[in-house]
Amino acid sequence: MIEANDKETQGVVDYIKNFIRKHSIFMLAYGTGCGAIELPATLTSRYDAERLGIRGAATPRQADVLLITGYLSTKTLKRVIRVYEQMQDPKYVIGFGSCTINGGMYFDSYNTINSLAQYIPVDIYINGCMPRPEAILAGFEELQKKIQKGEADNGTKYQENIEWYRANQKKIIKNWRMPDYNW
């Protein structure tokens, strides 16, 4: 964790802003694969993620974090891109399990993507198949550190490199019927 009076890297306003963001992470309740089953355990009484400021959000526009929980089929990728583009800045993505890193056990499947970072920018990867709630909380802790340092700005990175991401996305989604956002 960054020191409270670290004036060299951040101004006071940025420090306070990041501190507040760090402690109210709303994650979108949207599970793409099998890993979503670990989230109820993380959120309920035993691990109680809300004591760290992590709780669920109902809609993409209210959420800060998009969890890609496990394998992502090309059909789901279309929905994930729409969801991600609807989220407000600042927004973060956590890739969950080995499927989002290298395809996992579905690495030679005709219908699941292999590397999530080629389609949307990923802040934190949590490895494991599946990661246990402890690993999820550790991943969120890393994300909080990143937010506090002001390094988690993948929303702007996505906007700047939108052509590169679009080209990768359109390689898979051939019949592109998606809305264009003018952020």
Next chain:
Amino acid sequence: MIAENNILNAVQEAFKVEGKVIRERRVEVFAKKDEVSSILLFAKVQHGYIHLAHVTCIDWIEDGDFELVYTIYNPELKITLFVKTRIDREAPVMENIDGIWDQANTYEREMREMYGIEFPGLIGDHEFILEDWDEMPPMRRDFDTNEYAGETFFQQPGREDAKDVRGEVCERSGEVIPDFAKKYSRD
């Protein structure tokens, strides 16, 4: 085994098909392509096989055939009857049976998409589970999924040699592999 032999004999008398009793409560018959719907209707109406449990397809690439298996069930006798047939793999066309059981429509749409079998008169969108698919039907055995995934998706480097990295990871994070876990090591 009396009830099993009864249904086998009844089907064989009416249709002159091969068949056998696999074991208790399992009977199979091998029919020609044109006879399948007649056998299904015969079993349903006359012998109480009212439930269509499954329709599935097997790709016999060596023989140049698709094998279709219709699994029907009699809930009173608790006997399952498999009606098997082979169709040509090059131009696969099969009779549509969703007039006998409505739920066959779902299985047939899936087989149309996954194996490319045509069912004349089948109502339903051509796109069923896959989206924007313009390759060979993916469940055929001559479709190379590994090659397709390598071309289409971005492969992460590091999968090629399948190296055991547990020791390296432990060293990096200052941990020790416990004894009970060592026996699962690859070397």
